[in-house]
Amino acid sequence: MAQAPGKTTLTGWLFKGPALTLLAFFMVYPILSSLWMSLQVGKGMNFSFGGFANMWRLTQDAVFQQALLNTLTLLVVQVPIMISLALLMAVALNDPSLKGRALFRTAIFLPCVTSLVAYSVLFKSMFAFDGVVNRFLEALHIVDQPIPWLSDAFWAKTLIILAITWRWTGYNMIFFLAALQNIEPSIYEAARIDGIPRWAQFQKITLPALIPVVLFTTVTSTIGTLQLFDEVNTITPLGGPSNSTLTLSLYIYQLSFKFMPSFGYAATVSYVIVLLVMILSFIQFVVARERRRP
Amino acid sequence: MNRRLHRIMVYTLLSIAAFVSVFPFLWLILGATNISPDILSGKATPGHALFDNIVKLTQQVDLVQLFYNSTKIAVIATALTLVVASLSGYAFEIFRSKLSDRIFAGLLAMLSIPFAALMIPLFIIMAKLHLINTHTAIIIPTVASIFMIFYFRQATKSFPTELRDAARVDGLKEWQIFFYIYVPVMRSTYAAATIIIFMANWNNYLWPLIVLQTNETKTLTLAVASLLSAYVPDYGVVMVATTLATLPTLFIFFVLQKQFVQGLLGSLK
Numbered sequence: 001m002a003q004a005p006g007k008t009t010l011t012g013w014l015f016k017g018p019a020l021t022l023l024a025f026f027m028v029y030p031i032l033s034s035l036w037m038s039l040q041v042g043k044g045m046n047f048s049f050g051g052f053a054n055m056w057r058l059t060q061d062a063v064f065q066q067a068l069l070n071t072l073t074l075l076v077v078q079v080p081i082m083i084s085l086a087l088l089m090a091v092a093l094n095d096p097s098l099k100g101r102a103l104f105r106t107a108i109f110l111p112c113v114t115s116l117v118a119y120s121v122l123f124k125s126m127f128a129f130d131g132v133v134n135r136f137l138e139a140l141h142i143v144d145q146p147i148p149w150l151s152d153a154f155w156a157k158t159l160i161i162l163a164i165t166w167r168w169t170g171y172n173m174i175f176f177l178a179a180l181q182n183i184e185p186s187i188y189e190a191a192r193i194d195g196i197p198r199w200a201q202f203q204k205i206t207l208p209a210l211i212p213v214v215l216f217t218t219v220t221s222t223i224g225t226l227q228l229f230d231e232v233n234t235i236t237p238l239g240g241p242s243n244s245t246l247t248l249s250l251y252i253y254q255l256s257f258k259f260m261p262s263f264g265y266a267a268t269v270s271y272v273i274v275l276l277v278m279i280l281s282f283i284q285f286v287v288a289r290e291r292r293r294p
Numbered sequence: 295m296n297r298r299l300h301r302i303m304v305y306t307l308l309s310i311a312a313f314v315s316v317f318p319f320l321w322l323i324l325g326a327t328n329i330s331p332d333i334l335s336g337k338a339t340p341g342h343a344l345f346d347n348i349v350k351l352t353q354q355v356d357l358v359q360l361f362y363n364s365t366k367i368a369v370i371a372t373a374l375t376l377v378v379a380s381l382s383g384y385a386f387e388i389f390r391s392k393l394s395d396r397i398f399a400g401l402l403a404m405l406s407i408p409f410a411a412l413m414i415p416l417f418i419i420m421a422k423l424h425l426i427n428t429h430t431a432i433i434i435p436t437v438a439s440i441f442m443i444f445y446f447r448q449a450t451k452s453f454p455t456e457l458r459d460a461a462r463v464d465g466l467k468e469w470q471i472f473f474y475i476y477v478p479v480m481r482s483t484y485a486a487a488t489i490i491i492f493m494a495n496w497n498n499y500l501w502p503l504i505v506l507q508t509n510e511t512k513t514l515t516l517a518v519a520s521l522l523s524a525y526v527p528d529y530g531v532v533m534v535a536t537t538l539a540t541l542p543t544l545f546i547f548f549v550l551q552k553q554f555v556q557g558l559l560g561s562l563k
Contacts, residue, residue: 009389012388012390013389015384016382018438019379019381020438022437023401026416030414034415089311095304106551107312113544117515121518121522128334128335128336130334136336166315174555174559227409234522237523248410256417257504267411270408270413270414
């Protein structure tokens with residue numbers, strides 16, 4: 001029995017009410033407020049209208065530019081490595097005749113239960129100069145000298161990349177596995193009967209089915225890496241050797257809560273992240289749509 | 295390619311991956327039993343310092359208080375998020391209108407706004423409300439999680455319309471349909487969401503780091519970070535604290551792995 005439409009609509013809004021009210025105060029208002037703040041200059045709580053002064057400051061701020069470059073470098077190197085590894089593991093684990101599948105899957109998935117701070121602690125201690133990783137590499141004669149993971153700009157960045165990859169590969173693999181399991185086995189059966197080689201099967205059947213997942217995982221990983229904070233602040237506090245692991249989020253944190261707060265400028269830097277997220281998400285969607293066309 | 299060689303390669307690859315994934319957990323346990331200099335010099339065998347490390351940790355922090363704070367925040371935030379997000383996620387799917395759909399699209403667009411862009415205004419709001427250094431300030435901004443609203447809206451698509459129609463014929467009110475029919479029918483969705491929300495809150499770092507400023511209000515995760523940031527951190531102690539902070543999530547993972555995986559995949563449907 002249909003109720004009066006007006007009444008059902010009201011019920012619907014009552015259901016949505018608590019969430020929308022909270023979002024208005026703690027999401028929409030902060031977004032607008034930080035946009036407004038990005039036009040303000042001044043220290044602490046003393047603001048005055050500065051127009052585009054903060055944006056001009058961005059172009060003059062070498063530390064900001066380094067943070068931007070660091071964040072983009074981490075992104076460009078880490079995300080493709082992780083997505084490829086996740087895909088590789090998922091394809092390997094998807095073989096039903098593989099022994100110990102559940103065990104392998106659980107093991108590879110395990111890192112994503114750790115808090116970002118907890119695994120940063122582990123990585124910091126394992127990658128100490130005389131630490132277990134250097135010991136292991138020396139024992140295998142991969143290196144002669146211990147690697148200065150925490151004190152060299154290049155190696156500090158590498159360490160952050162290794163750490164994030166460890167934490168998130170299994171997580172992303174789960175999405176690929178689910179997508180692979182949705183492909184009908186009979187399709188592969190038919191392909192095999194027709195004598196289509198394995199590599200071609202992968203290219204023509206597996207890959208197209210995975211494109212939406214590649215897109216999803218790439219977008220979420222990109223957004224995650226652009227916001228990178230917990231790991232760098234824990235493993236390499238203050239931005240690491242010569243600011244080599246200073247990310248945009250860490251810089252915003254420093255600008256707002258470490259030094260004499262400069263909220264307006266920090267808000268401007270935060271909008272750089274918003275802009276990057278928007279641009280990169282857009283590019284990824286366009287690329288995906290192009291790929292989907294025959 | 296030779297099938298046998300292919301097999302060997304797959305097993306080698308997976309074994310290396312599994313070893314790399316699991317080793318840090320062993321390292322964590324080993325570290326908790328060793329003294330700091332041994333940990334930093336790569337000693338990968340069990341030591342005898344576990345008891346000492348625990349004693350030192352209890353001398354430096356109030357473990358009971360930390361556990362209480364972390365649990366309190368995570369439990370309250372999870373309960374509130376479940377109610378608020380599932381009510382609105384359900385409503386965005388069932389009570390649709392042009393306006394409603396537009397608002398939902400707007401929410402999705404906000405999903406990619408980084409927290410860094412919100413934290414300064416949020417901090418100022420909390421300061422004006424005199425909520426700095428309170429757990430309320432940690433919980434409130436996380437409750438209306440857009441991700442969870444989206445998750446429940448997706449899940450509602452699988453809620454049978456016949457059930458709703460039958461309930462309406464029986465004269466149940468909308469809120470009764472939600473609480474007496476939707477919630478019990480969707481319990482596995484709720485279970486998965488519970489895990490995801492609980493873990494996110496338990497592990498939360500940046501926002502508590504900004505807002506919680508005294509030892510009485512700090513969470514376990516914050517305590518781990520501040521033990522590590524000491525001028526000369528005692529890694530044995532840090533490892534014990536990290537183990538304690540990781541145990542609850544590890545426990546959830548092993549007991550509820552299936553629901554956890556379902557929860558992750560729920561956002562992709």
